[in-house]
Every structure is written in C-alpha cells, then in structure tokens.
Amino acid sequence: MxxxxxxxxxxxxxxxxxxxxxxxxxxxxxxxxxxxxxxxxxxxxxxxxxxxxxxxxxxxxxxxxxxxxxxxxxxxxxxxxxxxxxxxxxxxxxxxxxxxxxxxxxxxxxxxxxxxxxxxxxxxxxxxxxxxxxxxxxxxxxxxxxxxxxxxxxxxxxxxxxxxxxxxxxxxxxxxxxxxxxxxxxxxxxxxxxxxxxxxxxxxxxxxxxxNFNAAGADVTVKGKIVHPGYAKGKMINSMYIAQDFINSLPRLETPEHTEGRQGFFHLTQISGKVEETNLHYIIRDHDKEHFEARKKVMLDLAAEINAQHEKEVILIEIKDQYFxxxxxxxxxxxxxxxxxxxxxxxxxxxxxxxxxxxxxxxxxxxxxxxxxxxxxxxxxxxxxxxxxxxxxxxxxxxxxxxxxxxxxxxxxx
Incomplete structure (x- = not known):
C-alpha cells in the first residue's frame, strides 16, 4: 500500500x-x-x-x-x-x-x-x-x-x-x-x-x-524606414503596419484558441516594434508531418508575397524545428x-x-x-x-x- x-x-x-x-x-x-x-x-x-x-x-x-x-x-x-x-x-x-x-x-x-x-x-x-x-x-x-x-x-x-x-x-x-x-x-x-x-x-x-505535435519556432523580422512624420509622404515605411498585414493574412481560425485534438495552429507568442523594425515570434504546431511542413511553407510564401508587393525584402523569416x-x-x-x-x-x-x-x-x-x-x-x-x-x-x-x-x-x- x-x-x-x-x-x-x-x-x-x-x-x-x-x-x-x-x-x-x-x-x-x-x-x-x-x-x-x-x-x-x-x-x-x-x-x-x-x-x-x-x-x-x-x-x-x-x-x-x-x-x-x-x-x-x-x-x-x-x-x-x-x-x-x-x-x-x-x-x-x-x-x-x-x-x-x-x-x-x-x-x-x-x-x-x-x-x-x-x-x-x-x-x-x-x-x-x-x-x-x-x-x-x-x-x-x-x-x-x-x-x-x-x-x-x-x-x-x-x-x-x-x-x-x-x-x-x-x-x-x-x-x-x-x-x-x-x-x-x-x-x-x-x-x-x-x-x-x-x-x-x-x-x-x-x-x-x-x-505529440511536430513543433517549430519562427522569428519574423519586419523592416521599415523612419523619417520625420511631417515630411513622410512617399518615404516612410511603417514596419508595424506591414507586420499587421502579415498577422492578419495567416488563417485566423488556426490558432490555439480555435483548435483542439489533432488540429494544428500558428501561435503568435510575442511582438515588439517601432516604425523602423517590428519583431514577431510564432510557434508552429501540427501532429501531421505533411501539414506541419505546409504550415512552414505558408509563412514563407506569405513573406515572399508581401516582399513582392513592396518590391524589396521587408520581411525576413527564420524557422527552426524544435521537436517531432x-x-x-x-x-x-x-x-x-x-x-x-x-x-x-x-x-x-x-x-x-x-x-x-x-x-x-x-x-x-x-x-x-x-x-x-x-x-x-x-x-x-x-x-x-x-x-x-x-x-x-x-x-x-x-x-x-x-x-x-x-x-x-x-x-x-x-
């Protein structure tokens, strides 16, 4: 006993x-x-x-x-x-x-x-x-x-x-x-x-x-350009607005608060920013290996699309696998x-x-x-x-x- x-x-x-x-x-x-x-x-x-x-x-x-x-x-x-x-x-x-x-x-x-x-x-x-x-x-x-x-x-x-x-x-x-x-x-x-x-x-x-989940972490760096706001037309690039576009373009219902069971997600865990640079940290999770790889590709493709819109590299992403x-x-x-x-x-x-x-x-x-x-x-x-x-x-x-x-x-x- x-x-x-x-x-x-x-x-x-x-x-x-x-x-x-x-x-x-x-x-x-x-x-x-x-x-x-x-x-x-x-x-x-x-x-x-x-x-x-x-x-x-x-x-x-x-x-x-x-x-x-x-x-x-x-x-x-x-x-x-x-x-x-x-x-x-x-x-x-x-x-x-x-x-x-x-x-x-x-x-x-x-x-x-x-x-x-x-x-x-x-x-x-x-x-x-x-x-x-x-x-x-x-x-x-x-x-x-x-x-x-x-x-x-x-x-x-x-x-x-x-x-x-x-x-x-x-x-x-x-x-x-x-x-x-x-x-x-x-x-x-x-x-x-x-x-x-x-x-x-x-x-x-x-x-x-x-x-258990396949897991990765993603560090997203968004680059902007700061100039005096009184003379900013056509010159300033506000990294926080670009970051907002990136966040809102990911599947909104594929987050921890909307998923369960074997459903995977993107989870924004940290954000800090100024006009010139904004940093986001995500964790990526999925039980299915193919879906996991697809989630990483979604983030990379989205960054490439936003970079193409701005005709320059305004978003940099580093994704590191954590466990499988x-x-x-x-x-x-x-x-x-x-x-x-x-x-x-x-x-x-x-x-x-x-x-x-x-x-x-x-x-x-x-x-x-x-x-x-x-x-x-x-x-x-x-x-x-x-x-x-x-x-x-x-x-x-x-x-x-x-x-x-x-x-x-x-x-x-x-």
Missing part, C-alpha cells in the same frame, strides 16, 4: 523548492536554483539504496534499481523534469491541502479573492471526496512535473521495500529545463541504459500518450504502450489514450533512440495560480509505475 501522507510530504518538500527555468539563459541548467532540487534528489536516491546514482555537470540525475529476477529483462526507465515554467512565478510556493473535497468553490486566497471554481474548471468535480493540493493563489504549484518526480521516487522506494515484487532493471532520470524546451538536449541516452522509458509528465489520471511527433518512433515498439495500458487497468485506472497538444522530454528522447510514451502525473491547470493535483491520482500513478515494472518482468520470463 502506497502511504498517502508519505506522498503528500514528499511532494510538498519538492514544490517548496523554487526551480523556475529561464529561456533567456544559455547555461544548463538555465537557473542555478534548479541545482537545489537536483542535489536533493540525488541524495534521496542514495539514501533509499538506489545504485549508480549520478548527477552530471548539467544537473541531470540518474540512478538504477537492479533486477531482482534471474532471467533477462530489458532495462526500462522513468523520466521527469524538476524545473517549473517561467510562465508564472514558482517562488515561495505555499501548498494548501484540501481534505475530502466537497465539489464546491475553493478559496485559494481570500485577501485577493482568488477562487478555484468547478463552474470554470469542471474537471474538479471528478475528484469529490478526494484530497487536493492547491496553490495559495499567488504562485503556480509545480505539479508539472514534481508530481511525476514524487511518483517515480515513491515507486522505486516501494520496490526496494517490497522485494517480493519481481522486476527487471529500472532506470530513473530527472532533467532540468524541460519547460523551456531543453530537457532532453543533454540527456545521455547511452549512459541511461534503458531500452525504452516513460515520462511521468501527463495531466489527468489515465492519460497515456504516444503522439514521437508516434513514428513508438509505433514500431507498440508493446511498450500495451504494457502501460495493461498496468493502468490492473490498478483500476481507465486509460485515456490521446495525442498531446504539446511536447515532452519523451518526444525528443524518442528521436534520440529512447522510445518514450507519456503517462499521467495527475495535475491540472499547469503553469498558473489555479494548478492543483489530487493526491489519489499521484498514488495511482505510483502504482502504475510499480505494475509496469512487474508486467515487464513477467513478459520476458521464459
């Missing part, structure tokens, strides 16, 4: 450490404070009796739980990230424990009138009668992905304490900077030594994902998804198999030679003040990890 209070205490000890990552930094990890949790995790792994515990110069933490069976079993891994999103502050997190949730509004912060309401976040109603951990309304919580870390740590600890549960070699890995797209960049797949792995980085209970859909790497080894699905069913969790409208470390790791589906960690409303996680979901995720280890050993028993 996974002890509830132990899970709560472990989770709280992690989320109260500030590990916000910084996209403007070139270092790894991108913030020094991520070392605080990385070092804590390495120490805890050693204390619980894990083998080959390492923390490298970039704060990647790895460890091994040796096999306790006498037949060959592939090494499998479990991976989570310890940074939190820079979208909202992760400093001075003050978790609130809501016992036996009654299905009504939760006052996160009375002074600032911040309320977590099922009228807006109807997923809350799934968890009536359960124990929720919320924020105090002034920070994010950090369940993304410290819930995943809690579950992995608790699962390997449980396996150590219960040697009667038979398993092959289990690898664990904790990464920095996933929230800024760099979590897998310096992950040493060969050193990790797993044949396949699972990221514990999904949301609601039951999620099991092996498809892991489906093409996971489908050839679908037994790894089947094992996870069967593990969920074995612990009374109904699998929800769906595409990720985003990416995880697993998408990059899959293309680095480590097929890596994604499993629920249990949290909701990531990256903001309304984030929460049901404790019972973390317990179930821990049980799923244990069961995956057990089923993998059974599968390879001669």
């Amino acid at each position: 996974i002890e509830k209070q132990h899970i709560i205490n472990r989770f709280v000890s992690y989320v109260t450490i500030d590990t916000e990552s910084d996209p403007a930094s070139d270092s790894t990890p991108s913030t020094k404070k991520q070392w605080d949790l990385a070092n804590k995790l390495a120490d805890e792994l050693k204390e619980m009796g894990m083998s080959d515990v390492t923390i490298d110069e970039n704060a990647y933490v790895m460890a091994t739980l040796p096999s306790n069976v006498d037949h060959e079993v592939p090494a499998i891994g479990f991976v989570s990230h310890f940074d939190t999103s820079p979208d909202f502050t992760g400093a001075n997190v003050k978790p609130q424990i809501i016992e036996n949730y009654d299905g009504k509004d939760i006052v996160l912060n009375k002074a600032e009138d911040i309320i977590l309401s099922p009228d807006y976040f109807d997923d809350l109603l799934q968890y009536k009668g359960q124990t929720l951990i919320t924020t105090d309304g002034t920070t994010l919580l950090g369940a993304d992905d410290k819930a995943g870390i809690t579950e992995i740590m608790s699962a390997v600890e449980y396996l150590i304490q219960h040697p009667e549960i038979k398993h092959g070699p289990i690898k664990v890995g904790f990464t920095p900077d996933e929230e800024i797209g760099r979590g897998a960049h310096k992950f040493d797949v060969e050193k990790f030594g797993a044949e396949w792995a699972y990221t514990m980085d999904g949301s609601q209970i039951g999620e099991l994902e092996y498809e 859909n892991m489906r093409e790497k996971v489908e050839p080894v679908m037994h790894i998804v089947d094992i996870a699905e069967n593990a969920m069913k074995a612990v009374d969790v109904e699998p929800i198999i769906k595409p990720i409208r985003g990416g995880t470390d697993g998408s990059q790791l899959s293309f680095m030679g480590l097929p890596c589906p994604n499993i629920f960690a249990g949290g909701h409303n990531f990256h903001g003040r309304y984030e929460y996680v049901p404790v019972e979901s973390m317990i179930k995720a821990t049980q799923v990890i244990v069961k995956i280890a057990e089923l993998t050993a059974e599968k390879y028993k001669s």
